[in-house]
Amino acid sequence: MDSTSQPTPAAAQADNTASVDRTAAKAAKPLRNPCNLCQSVRAILKRPKTGQQLCRECFYHVFETEIHNTIVDNKLFNKGDRVAIGASGGKDSTVLAYVMKLLNDRYSYGLDLVLLSIDEGITGYRDDSLETVKRNRDQYQIPLLIVSYKDLYGWSMDDIVKEIGRKNNCTFCGVFRRQALDRGAIMLNVDHIVTGHNADDIAETVLMNILRGDLPRLQRCTSIITNDTSEDSSGLETSKILRSKPFKYTYEKEIVMYAYFKKLDYFSTECIYSPNAYRGHARVFLKDLEAIRRTTIVDIIHSGEALSASVQANESTKLPTMSTCTRCGYISSNELCKACLLLEGLNKGLPQLGIGHTTKIRRQHEAANLASGLSTPTSLSSPSIDGSRSTDENVKVVTHIKDLGRLANQPTLDIV
């Protein structure tokens, strides 16, 4: 299989020559349409970000250099950092893993790279994509750790959807994934998690936050490094782990193009539970904007960064003070973190707990806890809908962050 061998620049060069040979027959005059940058090779693609006509090598060059610039300008890493690459097997994270490896070698970042995947437990989607990640591990020679919802929370997404239906399940998945990544990172003892969020995602988030009127998020969404506890010195495990998005200025279309020309092995199916009406609108709108003016995505990010500064000056939009969840130790602005609240709902057969406005529910919950003590599954007197769920043996107690030490056996490449 072609894609199992790691593509090397030499191989790419060979491909390139081949393609020139092929096209030479078509074009009577060679170099009728030369690459806008090097002028020496026929252009084979039109760059989505600029519209320039480029040859393969020049495209690789600008694509990789822009990511390198982003990493250097924002001082994302220190030499010797251990960096986890959030890998889903999709195009973004596959290209991210490939490019991180490439740049790490080319510019001697001195990073210790490791792949981290989350298994949400979605049959027909995640199981297949995880196979891709495993192949990537072998192709790029980066060790891999897979953390599953089932192990962490006792629930897979398939179970959750069976319980609550198709509506709102993204709430569960999103909240759980965020925490799962952090838990995985602690197990791997890394300093940094990089994710494959691209420019399109960020521009979309900027628009979404304006449409939703979410100023605190509008302020945060354009920053390339996010750290849950930048203003918190409580010394929590999570607070040391940085998160960043090296693809912040990289167009989604170019990532696809890069993966296509490099023949990278990635999984391309949308989540089977996914579509979300409101965000879908913003995404369609963004694509329409991009069709009108191709720099729009970068322009929106530029606007978002400027707006972020405008929010900062405003005193009324301070973030809530952060503390830790009393149950699992994860960062939270309330007594119980969102994940634990959602889990509580699931385990009690009250899946709507924690969706929408939670203030009232939280208050009730705290009152109930005062009366009957914490984390007793029957503390909220509610008739269980699904009897088997509420029995003690089926309820997974989430490991406290403090007890979640680093893995004794760090993943290596030998695992098959």
Added chain:
Amino acid sequence: MSCSVEEPTMTVAEKRAKSRAVHVGFCCKCKSEKSTIIVRYAEYCDPCFLIALDSKFRTALRNARPYRVTNPENVMLAFSGGSSSRSLIHLFDVFHSLPPEVATNKQQPKIYNNIHVCHIDESCLMEPTQEQERDRSSLTQSTMEQARSIAAAYGYEFHGDQLTISGQAPELLSKILPLSLTPSERTTLSRQERIEKLNALLRACTTLTAKETLLQHFRSSLLVQLTKRAQCTILALGDSATRVAIQIIGLTAIGRGYSLPHETSLLSDWIQDCKVIRPLKDCLVKELDTFCSLRQLEMIEKHEAQLDWTMRTKAEIKSIDRLTQEFITGLDKEFPSTVATVCRTAAKLTAPGATYQDRCPLCHGPVQKDVQEWKNRITVTTAPTNHTVDSSLGAAEVDPGCCNPNGASVCCSTSSSNNRTSNGPSSCSPPQNGSLATHGHSSPDELPFSSLLCYGCLTNLRDLDLKAMGSSSSHHADEGVSSFDLPPYVAETLLHRLGLGSLEEYQEMQFARDNDAGRVAQDPRESLREQIQEFLIESDDEDDDPL
């Protein structure tokens, strides 16, 4: 590719609507009349609606400017002819006509001294009807007289055509004059020439977005000029909530987030000696339409220039503003709180701490530092080093993502013959062959232009195609150079930012510097051209196919 974690939550308005549900079909204020108008979730009868709108306007006006004032100021109402600005005039009139018992009370100072109305006639940019197509001499009906009569009905002082030199030309066009070297030259241009200059500039825009954005800059600049000349210190705009929400998203999309707080706030004191207020920014356009029809207010039917008829292909017809408008109105139908939420979001933003002295010459907005550098880092446009033909190419290289750094020094000469803007050509059009090649002699009277622009204008000027300019103006035999004129305010701002009093002063400075450097041997344009020779594709080689 994350999916949304939160759905939009129920707003206060939605909650109130629930509690009102008992009165379905009846006005939510008086609860006795049948409702005739539904605004978002609230139902009103006609009289209650008018009262509610009026108090909304008064609240906004009070928030924009405290009632307790020591010296009343003059206010200029910008009147386009549409329902929003028409409502503005009427609401202002109702507000300002004090009941007799108050008016006679000398103790009570007036809040606003004089009310003026101004109108910009855009009829020359409107699509010619078939009749006019046949008879080129007849022009589209001017909107000026109609606007004047509406203002006269209220007894307000009207501005619009009085400030033009000819007394006939629409104000907008008189400003497209280049900054002439001698004042007498300004008067020599006829109305037709001024229209032609504006059209030439708009023709150079390859996208509708660029056209609309440029026109919007000219419009606002003119409004401010009119306001200042009429001795007014406040400019009131009729922007509705719907309009403001569209602006907020639209400005974000064209990279103008930095100036967004100034351009959408209830009160902006960014412009020196001219406060800009938007007292209708809490009213939906639907409310204002209803208001106009209830009050039977006369409007100008065809008042705003729609530029899509100037575009040649269907693909170019959509502009970012137009698309945003469809997006917001569509979303607002499904989620009726959208407009209000977006407006509230932007209202909480603080304006950036830039200084007015450093404003962008084109849009007069605030300018961020190092935008060009930012662009260059995230959009690399240099060849890999082992491929580079010539290392100096890197700098001179055509950068489709933005104006190239070199463009910064080439731009915007301000003499009447070649007041032109040079920038990196947009990617799909061939490089600026026309402008560089056809310009014969070295002109020392250039001003740095793109280096002083704000991010939004820099981005927008990418869509100006100098070559198209060259070809379109070639049928004017006397015009050998492909160039276009920008309004004189642009040059004035440029000189101001450079700390110079006049163009002559700049020329002297340039001349002195050239002599000091001792390099006048070669035409600088020729050397530039040599450097980018390889990028100058012949026009028939336009292979613009996507992948």
